[in-house]
Amino acid sequence: xxxxxxxxxxxxxxxxxxxxxTRTDVLPVEYTDTLKTLQDDVPGFSGARAKExxxxxxxRECDSVFKNFSSEPLAAASLGxxxxxxxxGKKVAxxxxxxxxxxxxxxxxxxxxxxxxxxxxxxPKTDGADRDWVSIYEESERLLYLEIGESxxxxxxxxxxx
Numbered sequence: 001x002x003x004x005x006x007x008x009x010x011x012x013x014x015x016x017x018x019x020x021x022t023r024t025d026v027l028p029v030e031y032t033d034t035l036k037t038l039q040d041d042v043p044g045f046s047g048a049r050a051k052e053x054x055x056x057x058x059x060r061e062c063d064s065v066f067k068n069f070s071s072e073p074l075a076a077a078s079l080g081x082x083x084x085x086x087x088x089g090k091k092v093a094x095x096x097x098x099x100x101x102x103x104x105x106x107x108x109x110x111x112x113x114x115x116x117x118x119x120x121x122x123x124p125k126t127d128g129a130d131r132d133w134v135s136i137y138e139e140s141e142r143l144l145y146l147e148i149g150e151s152x153x154x155x156x157x158x159x160x161x162x
Contacts, residue, residue: 014042014078016108016112016140016144017035018035018036018078019140019143019144020032020035020136020140021033021035021036023136025129026129026131026136042076042077042078043076044072044073044076044081045076045081045098046071047069047070047071047072047073047083048071049099050069050073050081050083050096051063051069053096053097053098053099054066054069054094054096056099065087066085066086066087066092066094067085067086067087068084068085068086069083069084069085069094070083070084070085073096074093078098079097079098079101079147079148080095080096080097080098081095081096081098082094082095082096083096097148101148102145102148105144105145105148109141109144112137113134113137113141115137116133116134116136116137117133117134119131119133120132120133120134
């Protein structure tokens, strides 16, 4: 199996591919091994964009809360990336979630659910596997939305002095 260039994948289908890559009970190993490549080399976004996202989450300028916010991420993933900074004199890691994920997931997952319903109808299951594609979809959807739930920065902003 050959994968297309990862830069053309939507973030939600990329993340879903990452989730499904662990499901050797559903897909043959050659597919899950290929899907595991979606876990590597996810392009990041700029440090300036990360600071904008953090500022919006906190309701105040990022630089008024964090000092020495790194311009380059330590790591990037399909849902966000990690930057370092100082907070109250201590070095911290800040996970910055990509903006607009819920809206993107809403559209992509609606289409993927239709695909799961079709697979349930037409998957011959000649290999003897008892796959329920809609259940797999629903579990993956639940996990994806759970991952993009309330950020830690939202919790922090309520504890910061005004």
